[in-house]
Amino acid sequence: MSDRETSLNDNAPPQRRVAGAVVVHEGRVLLVRRRVEEGQLSWQFPAGKVEPGESCEEAAVRETKEEAGLDVVAVARLGERVHPITRRQVSYTVCELVGGTAHVADADEIAEVAWVTLLEISQYIPYGLFEPVQQHLDVVLRS
Template identity: 45%
Template sequence: MTDRSATGSGEIPLVPCVGGLVFDHRGRLLLIRRANEPGRGLWSVPGGRVEPGEDDHAAVVREMAEETGLSVRPGRLVGVVDRGPYRIADYLCTLDDPADEEGLRAGDDADDARFVDAAAFAALPLVPLLAETLDGWGVLPRS
């Protein structure tokens, strides 16, 4: 979707972004609490803008390392959503080394990071539409 209110070509492209969906061996989903806007103080999946010259997979790897300290291998595209000026492509990811879960730490745009089960996910203040979107894609955390 584009906004046709701009001058020139009449279209403003959406900002390309990515997110990484990482589950631990117990089925818990990795979330970060956003340190900056949009969504400051709310929980979301790790991710961010695709930098010039990057493809989506490279952006997921970079964002995951910056926000969580974890190294991942991006897999299949789970879904794409438009949120305001952002087009977010979310990818299912696996940890390069499952033992790396111990190295989880918040960084960059995140002020907390953790794996959450279904009960914790339901109790956290989430960015708008995250629960509904992940539910629709069948990728909610398990108990």
């Protein structure tokens, strides 16, 4: 993470903090498509606002359950940045699937879910991924 990203993160208002879950299972990563797009942002990792008193890891686990109906556990934090499209501070956490089948669990917020291969990611997220997330997926999704 660059010094610029770190300094921006430290100054982000708490109400703009978002936690994202990077969930890999059987050679694919989970993405959700939001009902309301933010610019180019349509497909993304399960994510949502960090609630008061909640850690980013706890929020990533909760949001995955709320949006995709999956039970996951937080494994490792990959880093955080100010998202180039939403301008929100986003923390990315690797989560391990422990139960459930992915489905649209919050139909008001989520339009669809997809398990995507490494080669398919750019079709869903054409503007690229946060470098630490991309590096993690390059390692765990390479066959």
